[in-house]
Amino acid sequence: MLAASVTNVISSVLMSVRYKPGDVDFQRFMHLMDEGFRLFTVAAKVNVFPVLRFLPRMSAAYRQLRANRDEMHGYFRGIIAEHRATLQPEGPPRDLVDAYLHEMMLGDDDQSASSSSSGSSSSSSESDSGSSSSSSRRDLFCGKDPDRQLCQIMSDLFSAGQETVKTTLQWAVLFMLHNPEVQERVQEELDAVLGSRSHATLADAAFLPYTEATICEVLRRSNVAGLGTTHATTCDVRIDNHLIPKDTQVLPLLWAVHMDPELWPDPESFRPARFLNDQGKVHKPEYFMPFGIGRRMCLGDVLAKMEIFLFFTSLLHAYTLLPDGDDLPNLDAHVAATIAPSTYKVGESKTAAEGSGVRVRARRRRREVASV
């Protein structure tokens, strides 16, 4: 259920599509995504030891990854074709696909303008700059097959935007089961600020410091993207006594930053108060970096923070999350492209979503509490 909700955010932004959990397209998508993340961890070792690509298991993983990517791109090509057929060139873009198609059309206009001006007049500084901007636009759209670049952008945003937010919410629920006193304090704050309103809006965030601190602690403690992504040194770098030569691939281990006991005393324990100052206001130290840092930090951090806030507050305002039975689910993590919790149940299923990893029943919160 979480996967469907989170997927609908990114798929609306990208291509104005929304899925129901039982949709065949959606099920297939989730399968390709899950398999992709699993195979990626197998195949990624080849980046470090290229000789491994000759092992049958590795080459099979690569072949399957390629087949899955082609299937996904085939689906995206269908969406792009539909968009092209219904595109309003002068209208506001409906989504990212429209915005991209608009840019492509501008690229085509630039190209025809620059070829007609180069045929009719001698070069001027203006036409020089015009042709260089149109050629860079053409480069951006990958020359012969511009839709391929768009398909890849859609795949990247889909996989980066869906898995991370879904997994963070799964951790959030799990930490609430383990820390009922935190859950209760978040609910008290929501009751006080929202009153009888059914859910928070983004404008409420500034008045919910404990809730925001709790979300920060979920992001720190879960380390969903704890391995960062690969970067490279642009010059020789020395750290303590280690020389990292120019052009070395480097993985920023965000997990180590967030679990460093010198920065976060008792780092294993879940304590939202770490992110509150003496006045009870949210304080985020510079070494809190769940979305990375610098120019290539997460492109979706703003969207992700909005989504996590809205989903988390909606859940906790409507439900109290309880463990299924007496035993708490464990906090063991599965390390793949992301760091995810093991499958677990929450209470009994109210909505009987068979096959989902998270089952939220929990009591509907007493409305009289909300109105106090």
Ligand code: HEM
């Ligand atoms: C809780 C949710 C998320 C977390 C924890 C997260 C974390 C990260 C991290 C650590 C990086 C690597 C930064 C670096 O290399 O230094 C990254 C990159 C990226 N993320 Fe996210 N992310 C999240 C959600 C999203 C969403 C919702 C989107 C898309 C809408 C997204 C799109 C991307 C993209 C495109 C990159 C690559 C950026 C680049 O290389 O320039 N992420 N993310």
